[in-house]
Amino acid sequence: MRPRRSAPAAAGALLATLLALTSCGGPAEREAGDRRAGCIRDFSPDQDYFPVKSKVTHATNFTLRYEKSYQVLTVRQPYPKAAPESYVLVRCGAPKPRLTGELAKAQQITVPVRSLYSASTTQLPLLTETGAAGVLTGVADGAYVVSPDIRRRIDAGRVGQYARGGGIATEKVIGARPDVLVSAGYDDPQYPKLRRAGIPVVSDAEWLESTPLGRAEWIKAMAALTGSERRANQVFDGVVTGYTRAARAAAGYGAPVKVLSGSMYEGTWFMAAGGSYVGRLIRDAGGTYPWAGRTGTGSLQLSFETVYAKGGDARIWLTDQTWRTTADAKAAHSGFGRLAAVTDGEVWTNTKALGPGGGNDFYQRGVLHPDLVLADLTAILHPDRSPGQHRFTFYRKVSRG
Structure with a gap:
């Protein structure tokens, strides 16, 4: 058992954590890089680097587990009839954890991500409503995007299109080197090739949820990638309140x-x-x-x-x-x-x-x-x-x- 820290030591550790969580990266980072405000400067294995956590209450197809310097995002069914997949989300600035068992071969992704490719338009509100739209650098096909903000980014060339017409332009994705590609809850023969090239692919299988609030709660899975947990929790709590109120009235x-x-x-x-x-x-x-x-x-x-x-x-x-x-x-x-x-x-x-x-x-x-x-x-x-x-x-x- 580790001895408890003295009050001054605990206060100092808390201050160090807060300082570490307010800075990261340099001016050479791309535009979306300023999202990585949670990077660690002076790593301590005893510190909890996730002061804001998400609790999954309605969704059944994903879970989140927190360790001190990384999270484990597990999608129980990444696509129909698929085996569960886990992703280790490591706070930037922390060393990659040495894991055993089922997590030994899990993809490890540094978070908050600086660049994200999205395979589904259902994911875009999860970014815009948490203030994380700046990390979006690619969409499968921009033709069906409704969000005016995202459309402006596409028109300005700040968000590329990598699967116009349906097929993934694999070499284009590899050349762009996004931090992560978030799939639409379907398998694709190009995903293994992307992973071998060092592009993590994370499944967003919200469509396999059977309840409206379960689908909406996938905002927390996206927030785990973008570091926007606080805002995601606020948005989802508002959705739950509004939905519950309307359902009770209708009953x-x-x-x-x-x-x-x-x-x-x-x-x-x-x-x-x-x-x-x-x-x-x-x-x-x-x-x-x-x-x-x-x-x-x-x-x-x-x-x-x-x-x-x-x-x-x-x-x-x-x-x-x-x-x-x-x-x-x-x-x-x-x-x-x-x-x-x-x-x-x-x-x-x-x-x-x-x-x-x-x-x-x-x-x-x-x-x-x-x-x-x-x-x-x-x-x-x-x-x-x-x-x-x-x-x-x-x-x-x-x-x-």
Whole structure:
């Protein structure tokens, strides 16, 4: 057992820690380098270099464990059916830890990172809302980015594009040498090559979470890379508060409202299972649909006639199409004109906030802010509770025509 430090020694150690955590790097570092404000000057193995920590409370697909000079980020399922992966995030200025067992071969990444390549637009709000957008130096394809700030950085050449059209330009990534590439929760045959070249690849598999708050909490995983834990905790706490408030209000609005959900693609209706992210949002907004009892977390593939037989009488349809009028819906499929929501009900689409390239903020900022999504849905399902007062963020009503 180590002896306790005297009060003066402890105070001196605390001062040294605070000084170490307020400086790092030199003027030669790239623009994003000033994010590395947590670098250690005089390393001490007894100091805790993570004064602000994140506690994972809703997400189930990742964990964070803190040691004195490094964190262990573990993604339980980096992509469907994959084995868990752990990443050792070492505070800059600290020596790399010598680890054994399962962590012996884990990727070690110096944090806060100075440059980050992002594979998914869902990750961008995690950076912009924590003040860490400066570390972003690459996106897969900038066409679908909605954030005006990120688009300006792309246009100015400060953020590159490394997978336009889908395929990773591997040599381009290796030449740029980002500190980390954050994947979109899918495997890619180019990732092993990047790792062999010294480019760490970290999986962001938030889409495998089944709850809205679980997906939003991945802001803490991103914050572990960027050193923005304090702000991430504040943002997520606000999301939880807003979401909980809206769900509690909807629970007191009486019997659930029957809705129709999903859309048809190439002759198949994709319907969210009841245990999915979308299913949970509908339930928490005070809605229900015939497949709400299906416990799966993915989408069900159904025929139009099956959907019509069980859900065709629903007077509210929640979809993701860009229709402006119900005439557009009727033109898209001959059967849509038979749906009650189209004939004399309401059709709502989550395409209110589209970027100039067609990207949908519902799938970007909406992932981080299910509180705002839930507020929209609650106003749609229960319009009498706050008539004319709600300002929609992601949903808009399709006009009759």
